[in-house]
Amino acid sequence: MCESAFVVTCAKKERVEPQKFKNNNGLIILVNLKLCYTFTAMNNPIIISIVNQKGGVGKTTTSINLASYLSEKKHKTLLIDLDPQANATSGVGLDKKKIKKTIYDVLIRQTPITECLYPTVFNHLNLIPSSKDLSGAEIELVDVVSRETCLINSLEKIKKYYDIIIIDCPPSIGLLTVNALVASTHTLIPLQCEYFALEGIANLLKTVQLIQENLNENLQLLGILLTMFDKRTVLNKHIIKNAKEFFGDLIFETIIPRNIKLTEAPSHGLPISLYNPNSSGATAYFNLTKEVLQRVKQ
Numbered sequence: 001m002c003e004s005a006f007v008v009t010c011a012k013k014e015r016v017e018p019q020k021f022k023n024n025n026g027l028i029i030l031v032n033l034k035l036c037y038t039f040t041a042m043n044n045p046i047i048i049s050i051v052n053q054k055g056g057v058g059k060t061t062t063s064i065n066l067a068s069y070l071s072e073k074k075h076k077t078l079l080i081d082l083d084p085q086a087n088a089t090s091g092v093g094l095d096k097k098k099i100k101k102t103i104y105d106v107l108i109r110q111t112p113i114t115e116c117l118y119p120t121v122f123n124h125l126n127l128i129p130s131s132k133d134l135s136g137a138e139i140e141l142v143d144v145v146s147r148e149t150c151l152i153n154s155l156e157k158i159k160k161y162y163d164i165i166i167i168d169c170p171p172s173i174g175l176l177t178v179n180a181l182v183a184s185t186h187t188l189i190p191l192q193c194e195y196f197a198l199e200g201i202a203n204l205l206k207t208v209q210l211i212q213e214n215l216n217e218n219l220q221l222l223g224i225l226l227t228m229f230d231k232r233t234v235l236n237k238h239i240i241k242n243a244k245e246f247f248g249d250l251i252f253e254t255i256i257p258r259n260i261k262l263t264e265a266p267s268h269g270l271p272i273s274l275y276n277p278n279s280s281g282a283t284a285y286f287n288l289t290k291e292v293l294q295r296v297k298q
């Protein structure tokens with residue numbers, strides 16, 4: 001049996017019933033969940049880890065919405081939730097209580113990664129979920145041989161089914177984030193428009209450089225994304241000016257505004273493109289997706 005047939009068989013075994021989601025206009029969206037791949041992607045996938053050791057800067061929001069717009073553009077996309085808080089998992093509509101196997105099982109229990117793929121509300125988007133157990137993985141990984149390469153090794157089996165893989169990282173630079181960076185072709189750093197935004201970024205860039213020098217010479221810094229911009233405050237405008245002076249072209253042209261719809265969408269288990277496609281947050285993530293695709297093609 002060829003490997004793609006094997007994966008699809010696994011998916012059928014764990015059948016998921018159609019689910020209902022309600023969007024911002026009260027419209028019920030009925031989704032018949034199924035895994036997306038029946039054929040193989042052409043090249044090695046682009047793998048982008050969304051990294052910042054600070055919490056609450058927009059990593060998960062960016063992961064969910066970038067992954068969903070990529071899949072809307074028919075790129076076969078995999079979202080990996082690598083944060084024990086599992087917000088990306090619930091943010092694309094999966095019920096955490098119903099999930100049996102997660103990225104923790106892949107990294108610590110050597111469960112085949114094919115058993116941890118889940119369908120989402122989008123035909124072209126699959127998810128490897130996370131759970132609370134993952135918080136122990138930072139410590140459990142310390143004693144594992146090749147502890148920095150567990151993720152890249154397990155991705156080997158399924159890489160060929162996807163065009164793009166997005167990894168939502170936890171708010172720390174521990175072994176989980178290192179695993180993500182070692183597995184990635186690119187990293188995207190969300191930076192919240194606030195007074196202390198630049199604090200800590202030097203450390204993060206140093207880590208990226210160390211990974212490039214020692215563990216993954218192919219890792220590229222895709223860009224820095226300014227998030228939660230509030231055009232009414234002068235301080236926010238100063239921060240953008242400073243960040244652009246400091247980082248130049250590394251800053252994405254797209255700036256993500258502070259938008260209440262982006263805050264509401266995850267509680268409905270929907271990415272912004274389904275929850276409120278006309279909001280300023282949706283437009284911004286749509287534009288970011290175009291920019292990301294342009295940058296990775298360069």
Ligand SMILES: Nc1ncnc2c1ncn2[C@@H]1O[C@H](COP(=O)(O)OP(=O)(O)O)[C@@H](O)[C@H]1O
Nearest residue numbers: 055056057058059060061228257258259262263
């Ligand atoms: N652009 C935005 N506008 C408004 N709220 C946002 C925006 N981006 C993120 N949020 C909200 O801020 C909180 C933190 O964002 P999140 O993406 O979870 O950050 P992180 O993953 O870095 O911890 C969440 O409640 C999220 O819904």
Ligand SMILES: [Mg+2]
Nearest residue numbers: 059060083087
């Ligand atoms: Mg998060």
